[in-house]
Amino acid sequence: SVDASGKYVYVTGTTGANAESAEAMVLFLALDKSNGSVHGKRAFDVHTGVNDRGYAIRQDGKGNAFIGGNGSKSAILVKVSGIEDAEPSLAWAKSIDLGTGGNINSLDVDADGNVYAALDRRGATTYFSVGKYDTDGKLYTDVLPGVDEQAGDTIDIDGLSTAAAITAKARVISVTVLEVNDATNDFGT
Numbered sequence: 001s002v003d004a005s006g007k008y009v010y011v012t013g014t015t016g017a018n019a020e021s022a023e024a025m026v027l028f029l030a031l032d033k034s035n036g037s038v039h040g041k042r043a044f045d046v047h048t049g050v051n052d053r054g055y056a057i058r059q060d061g062k063g064n065a066f067i068g069g070n071g072s073k074s075a076i077l078v079k080v081s082g083i084e085d086a087e088p089s090l091a092w093a094k095s096i097d098l099g100t101g102g103n104i105n106s107l108d109v110d111a112d113g114n115v116y117a118a119l120d121r122r123g124a125t126t127y128f129s130v131g132k133y134d135t136d137g138k139l140y141t142d143v144l145p146g147v148d149e150q151a152g153d154t155i156d157i158d159g160l161s162t163a164a165a166i167t168a169k170a171r172v173i174s175v176t177v178l179e180v181n182d183a184t185n186d187f188g189t
Contacts, residue, residue, distance in 0.1 A: 012054030068104025
């Protein structure tokens with residue numbers, strides 16, 4: 001996945017297993033826009049012993065990038081800081097239980113730094129949902145459960161911190177992201 005909205009072109013993917021590492025790791029690259037040379041790079045081993053893959057990347061305009069993907073056992077959400085440095089660092093990595101094979105395959109960041117992620121849930125039934133995470137990776141909301149067989153392809157924030165437009169398998173679904181009432185665990189407006 002690629003994000004060219006910042007000072008550099010940011011790329012994520014996987015390193016692949018090789019002679020140096022028996023497992024694949026999440027790859028982060030910052031490429032110079034003028035000539036494509038590598039400005040910064042890092043690989044992150046989120047789940048030891050399994051292959052990790054980055055499927056989506058989005059920078060926040062504040063020196064951080066968020067990566068969504070899969071770690072064979074579960075989905076992953078990663079925050080990389082110092083993305084304009086030659087050696088960016090791992091701020092945090094979260095394992096998100098969406099079932100074996102579940103993943104985050106698209107995400108976006110709003111002006112407040114909240115991350116909206118398209119969650120491809122796996123298990124007895126595959127379905128699509130949207131998660132809203134704060135800048136520390138805490139789940140803030142989880143909406144749209146039960147859209148059967150809809151792997152979330154893309155998510156784009158429409159400029160408001162409380163709304164998102166979701167595309168799932170060439171079908172557009174408009175979603176209003178609801179806030180979680182922590183006291184009751186009920187969704188409210």
